[in-house]
Amino acid sequence: MDKNRFFELTPDRRMALILGGALSLLLIPLIAMQFTNEVQWSIFDFIVAGILLCGTGATLELLLRKFRTFKARFIAGAVLFIIFFLIWAELAVGIFGTPFAGN
Template identity: 55%
Template sequence: MTQNKRLKSILLFATLILLIPLIAMQFSTEVNWSVFDFIIAGVLLFGTGFLLELVIRKVKTRQNRIVFFLIIIALLVLTWIELAVGLFGTPLAGS
């Protein structure tokens, strides 16, 4: 896949993920995201996508790419969980 197609895919995928809570907010009062929530989620998703693209461009060996991918995805998931429910009780979660 060319670099431009990958970047377009990253933008599309992150946008589609952000549309899920936006659509859910139209049908349920259980989902209540503010503009700030969307901004933070966007920064996390787009930042992760661009970091993965950077790894694809700069890291040559497949094994090292996989290691970096797993680290980046793990950091995204842990940060998202912390912001959502305060798993670790850091000030990020409002604890």
């Protein structure tokens, strides 16, 4: 097998890396809960965060497959991450005051 081909990111490998990264981010609060009482997530919190992270990752992969130019990919990815962070902030502290606010 060619050494350079091993490191090539195919769409399937890229999707696995995105979802693996999203799921590994969930380890941060899980580990923090073992050392401090300031992080108190329920199983529902982990499920919602997992759905949000994996959904964003899957959408990113779809955007990367759809758009071919760097500029289009960058703009679509930036919009996606802005939406992700706004939803995350609303669920965490309630910046818009919706019924889904986390405070």
